[in-house]
Amino acid sequence: MLSLLISLQTLVTTAKDRLREDQKGATAVEYGLLVGLIAVVIIGVVVVLGPQLGDIFTDVSEQLPASDAPKPAVPAAG
Template sequence: MALGIKLGAPLVPKDRNKAMKYLITRFKNDESGATAIEYGLIAGLVSVVVVGALLALGPQLTSVFQTITGALSGVE
């Protein structure tokens, strides 16, 4: 009888009113969907910041890679 749960006991009460109140309360207290949405929003924000940084630094990165290419072109 771990966690006070009886084996074979129904998870939802048999009385329809109690069952509906139980399901609504359980739905209201469930935060797993909110956590997934928060992680999605964070991932979206990070991707927007990365794209913005790459767009801002793009010309400088091109210059760096051209310098490296020029330095390596003389090496056999």
Template sequence: MSILKRFAKDESGATAIEYGLIASLIAVVIIGAARALGTKLTTTFGNIAANLS
């Protein structure tokens, strides 16, 4: 019975899952920002190249 009580009080697994969710959310935000920035840079350099021609 004491093993079950100890298992119920152990929060290290839940903490690891929370950190994993936070890390994945941050990764998704970074990927989204990088894609948006990449699209804007492509458009900007395309405009510059068109104006130089």
């Protein structure tokens, strides 16, 4: 009877350990998917709003007072 209880306790302990390891792996996968989704959203926003943001920064930089520093080169559109 004692042997059966020890075996049962070992089985439960092993199952708990495996479940914890599986949860850690599942959590890592979930975080990876979340990071991927956030990256896709950021890329989408940049693609959609990029030209408008560029125009806003250009307007702001043109309204600033001139300085002795040279203006940065503007990349060609396209």
